[in-house]
Amino acid sequence: MSNPVRVAFVGAGAHASYAHYPSLAEMKDVQVVAVCDLSPERASAAAQRWNIPRTYTDYRRMLDEVEPQAVYVILPPHQMFEIVVEALNRRLHVFIEKPPGITVQQTRNLARLAEKNGCLTMVGFQRRFVPLLVQARRRVEERGAITQCLVRFVKSGGTEDYYGGSVDILTCDAIHAVDNLRWLGGEVKRLVSTVDRFHSPVDNAFNALVEFQSGAVGILLTNWVTGRRIYSVEMHSLNISAYAEPDDRALIYRDGSLEPEVILNTEAAGSDAPHRYLGFYDENRHFIECIQSGRQPQTCFADAVKTMELVERIRHERL
Ligand SMILES: NC(=O)c1ccc[n+]([C@@H]2O[C@H](COP(=O)([O-])OP(=O)(O)OC[C@H]3O[C@@H](n4cnc5c(N)ncnc54)[C@H](O)[C@@H]3O)[C@@H](O)[C@H]2O)c1
Structure with a gap:
């Protein structure tokens, strides 16, 4: 088997914990290498529960130190733009939740930047x-x-x-x-x-x-x-x-x-696990397989x- 896909997370809030951590934890070919949250308690709780080796409160530091292939930015929509731009400028593959911006113009700008930098991207339209x-x-x-x-x-x-x-x-x-x-x-x-x-x-x-x-x-x-x-x-x-x-x-x-x-x-x-029957596992699987095969996900930016x-x-x- 090829090396696992190295993933880092920004956000250890309600939705990431319900949908994304449990899905990725079931995949042997994925390694969640670090989690960052402004709340150190939330980052630690996620790290403990899902066996993630490193926690951060500063996402730039996390990206500098763990050098992931892909980053999940699972934040409220008005708080994620700048972080997604930073990740795309580092040429990382990026998964974000819906909505993909608070205006269509934000989404267009993210899509253009992703294309310019050759990033694979996905929005959680599960x-x-x-x-x-x-x-x-x-x-x-x-x-x-x-x-x-x-x-x-x-x-x-x-x-x-x-x-x-x-x-x-x-x-x-x-x-x-x-x-x-x-x-x-x-x-x-x-x-x-x-x-x-x-x-x-x-x-x-x-x-x-x-x-x-x-x-x-x-x-x-x-x-x-x-x-x-x-x-x-x-x-x-x-x-x-x-x-x-x-x-x-x-x-x-x-x-x-x-x-x-x-x-x-x-x-x-x-x-009978909700993250399975509500489509979260399959959307995450799609993102990971797209990274492994170098193709753009169905719900790219x-x-x-x-x-x-x-x-x-x-x-x-x-x-
Ligand atoms: N697909 C779905 O069905 C579905 C369902 C619910 C929520 N969502 C989406 O998920 C996203 C997150 O929602 P939520 O309810 O989990 O939010 P939340 O507030 O529970 O979690 C967000 C987390 O991000 C952290 N955070 C904020 N800014 C940060 C920063 N700069 N650096 C590091 N951490 C930071 C906060 O401390 C918090 O723990 C939203 O976009 C929402 O629309 C999608």
Whole structure:
């Protein structure tokens, strides 16, 4: 086996601990060589739990001393830009979370810098890697290209922007559904949207009808003040439909039959661990394998620019 991929982390917060450390810890061909967090307690807790040999509070010092191949920058979106620029200027491969910047311009600038420096990059749009959604899509596409799809992302109690107001709900979180629509339908030819503030001083509901360049049609349905959180995806091709919830199961209907094929999320993932059935393991695996083979990940910064541009279009091309 070739040498393990040497990875360093900036950020030992909630999401890194839930999604990324447990995923990488299961890979024998990856070595997490250091973790940096402004909070020494968090860095030490992550190091202890995941057997990481070195901790830092200064990311520049960490990058100088451990010379990783790749760095994960898992910070709130308004705090990560400068660190990602530094990593790209050191010609490191970089994984960041969504959103890939607080504006589309930030994302474009990161993508240009990554290209100039030959870096492989990835944004954590893990819903493209959810085993249940990947399987459901494969079943539907056995009958031909997707003709229609719908991505619903609704939550409860969302009347404030994220991170103290530094990034809006659509860019920070509903972007998952926007990116999933692009994954299913490809690039968008035209769209019409509604953007609303339901019981809220900030925009908290974003709906869109989109026509893809392929001729397929997509629907985005998001609202942050509904009865409960639901993430669900609907896809259709010739006489076949899939209704899938990554938190639960997919129902596949064929040829008018009322008896669906049922696929459980845990069955699709072969595991009942959330970092597996929610797609985090597979997105991390994709990043590592891309580094090993020198190819650009599916959700590289240049691709993420397109998702951020679609976010902008949804904000502006209103009914
Ligand atoms: N893909 C998903 O489904 C998903 C889910 C939740 C969060 N996220 C994303 O993950 C990212 C992180 O969110 P979180 O909830 O884990 O945040 P968090 O606040 O829990 O963790 C961030 C950590 O970064 C550290 N930090 C901040 N600036 C630093 C610096 N300059 N150097 C070193 N450490 C620094 C903080 O001390 C903190 O421990 C966000 O972009 C968020 O949007 C993604």
